[in-house]
Amino acid sequence: MIDAQRLSAALTELEDRYLWDAGASLELSIAYEEQALELGDERLVTRARLCQANMLNRKGEVAAAARQIWKIHKWATDHDDTVVQARTHLVWANIHRHLGDAAQSLEHSVLAVELLDDNATPHMQVWHRAKLADALGRSGSMEAARLRYAQAEELTIEFGLPNLLLGMLNNYAYTEYAYGENARAQAVAQRLQEVAERHDFELDPATLDTISAIEIENGDYLSAEQTLREAVRRHATGGYEDADALAEYMLSLARAQRFLRATDRAQVSLDASRTLCVERGLGDVLVRVHQEQSELHAARGEFAEAFAVHKVFFAAHNALHSQQREAQARTRQAMFETTEARQEAARFREQARRDPLTGLRNRRYLDEQLPDLIEAGGSLTVAIVDLDHFKRINDQLSHDVGDQVLVLVAKLLETELAAVCADGFVARMGGEEFLAVLPGLGAGEATGQLDGVRRAISGYDWAELTQGLPVTVSIGVADLGDVLMPTQANLLSSADRNLYVAKHAGRDQVVSGPQRDACDRSYRDSVSAA
Numbered sequence: 273m274i275d276a277q278r279l280s281a282a283l284t285e286l287e288d289r290y291l292w293d294a295g296a297s298l299e300l301s302i303a304y305e306e307q308a309l310e311l312g313d314e315r316l317v318t319r320a321r322l323c324q325a326n327m328l329n330r331k332g333e334v335a336a337a338a339r340q341i342w343k344i345h346k347w348a349t350d351h352d353d354t355v356v357q358a359r360t361h362l363v364w365a366n367i368h369r370h371l372g373d374a375a376q377s378l379e380h381s382v383l384a385v386e387l388l389d390d391n392a393t394p395h396m397q398v399w400h401r402a403k404l405a406d407a408l409g410r411s412g413s414m415e416a417a418r419l420r421y422a423q424a425e426e427l428t429i430e431f432g433l434p435n436l437l438l439g440m441l442n443n444y445a446y447t448e449y450a451y452g453e454n455a456r457a458q459a460v461a462q463r464l465q466e467v468a469e470r471h472d473f474e475l476d477p478a479t480l481d482t483i484s485a486i487e488i489e490n491g492d493y494l495s496a497e498q499t500l501r502e503a504v505r506r507h508a509t510g511g512y513e514d515a516d517a518l519a520e521y522m523l524s525l526a527r528a529q530r531f532l533r534a535t536d537r538a539q540v541s542l543d544a545s546r547t548l549c550v551e552r553g554l555g556d557v558l559v560r561v562h563q564e565q566s567e568l569h570a571a572r573g574e575f576a577e578a579f580a581v582h583k584v585f586f587a588a589h590n591a592l593h594s595q596q597r598e599a600q601a602r603t604r605q606a607m608f609e610t611t612e613a614r615q616e617a618a619r620f621r622e623q624a625r626r627d628p629l630t631g632l633r634n635r636r637y638l639d640e641q642l643p644d645l646i647e648a649g650g651s652l653t654v655a656i657v658d659l660d661h662f663k664r665i666n667d668q669l670s671h672d673v674g675d676q677v678l679v680l681v682a683k684l685l686e687t688e689l690a691a692v693c694a695d696g697f698v699a700r701m702g703g704e705e706f707l708a709v710l711p712g713l714g715a716g717e718a719t720g721q722l723d724g725v726r727r728a729i730s731g732y733d734w735a736e737l738t739q740g741l742p743v744t745v746s747i748g749v750a751d752l753g754d755v756l757m758p759t760q761a762n763l764l765s766s767a768d769r770n771l772y773v774a775k776h777a778g779r780d781q782v783v784s785g786p787q788r789d790a791c792d793r794s795y796r797d798s799v800s801a802a
Contacts, residue, residue, distance in 0.1 A: 288395035298327035358387035381407035394431040409447035477503040496528040519548040630682035633699040653718040659704035692721040715751035746774040749784035
């Protein structure tokens with residue numbers, strides 16, 4: 273069985289590929305996942321699944337990719353794995369690009385770059401910036417895109433990655449072409465070809481297709497035809513497996529030949545593209561084949577045929593848009609379902625940390641948060657707040673009235689504390705006892721503020737609810753300076769001791785600071801007796 277180190281290296285090689293056979297890479301990533309599961313390595317499993325999501329997206333199975341991406345992102349975030357997070361956002365950007373959402377694609381492309389750190393591979397350092405440039409170009413921000421392309425180019429030179437320079441320049445040339453800057457596109461394409469010659473690289477068919485599009489736009493139809501014939505030849509001999517690639521090249525070739533008025537050659541190329549579209553179910557390419565067929569009839573003066581085919585094109589165009597909207601809806605639904613599940617899980621986690629009666633934080637939340645606040649150091653005060661003679665309210669009025677009093681006291685505590693300490697929180701400890709946590713405040717400052725909270729509770733108009741019974745609280749306060757060892761248990765014990773003093777001193781008051789009097793001894797005696 274492969275060991276973790278070798279599997280990680282194999283995954284990196286797959287992740288950092290510039291050109292893929294999507295089908296074969298998907299099968300390989302599934303095999304890698306099985307090996308990672310045998311090893312029990314969660315990170316390798318997650319990386320393999322991210323490769324699968326990427327390949328599914330490239331095969332056009334966008335909804336399937338979208339279903340996986342949330343889980344992968346959650347794992348990477350929970351484990352603070354910036355490399356996996358960065359790679360995840362890049363795949364996410366491509367999912368949104370397929371959905372036609374340029375804004376979301378750009379947002380994820382930005383995050384994919386922002387998360388890069390020293391753990392990112394050289395490929396990531398280059399390619400993530402290049403893909404951000406692509407996203408900026410699609411969003412119409414060409415100046416910003418050109419800046420990112422320049423940064424990516426500098427890094428290819430720094431890291432010695434001429435193959436990525438070639439890929440980046442191909443994207444750059446096509447982005448300028450799509451933006452309508454054909455002179456710039458031609459200049460970038462020229463640099464691309466110079467890089468290929470300098471490093472003795474054979475241009476892949478997709479790059480040749482980009483060059484031919486620029487040549488057609490420039491009116492250089494003969495060069496475009498030659499370039500596309502070479503693209504077709506290299507596609508046949510180079511093992512390129514993209515399902516729609518050859519159909520696209522033949523369609524572009526037919527277009528170049530029509531402009532050359534070589535209509536017979538154009539018809540042969542177009543027929544070949546049409547056959548591929550039918551065999552492989554390439555509906556989007558087939559729509560453009562119909563459009564080109566109409567143009568070709570018109571070029572031959574066959575206007576009746578051109579009109580008839582144009583009607584076919586128009587119907588196919590509308591049908592395609594309908595299919596695309598349905599596919600987008602399915603993908604968005606898949607993303608919604610995963611988002612909804614994630615939000616539902618977050619709601620469950622939140623509910624588990626809330627008191628169901630008052631809506632305040634509960635003891636579980638306190639036990640998660642308070643130790644971290646203590647460990648962080650700095651000023652920190654806690655205050656135990658206990659309702660005075662609460663049993664009398666339950667006994668004389670009913671437990672329902674008692675619950676209403678608890679809810680109102682909770683709201684008063686939360687409201688008053690927010691004004692005193694924005695970073696603090698109140699938790700219900702159980703029964704009629706609450707705990708206020710005030711980070712950034714020492715006991716001296718907090719005591720005066722908490723006395724204002726006490727007055728707000730006693731001064732509230734309780735008459736209608738409690739039929740004249742008063743509602744007051746006693747508060748015991750402690751800060752980190754009151755304990756020898758800064759632990760949660762010691763801090764709460766100190767606050768509880770001060771609460772005991774407040775109760776025995778007549779209630780409806782706030783007590784803070786170390787207690788060394790008879791009441792303190794009485795407290796210790798009561799604890800021992802208990």
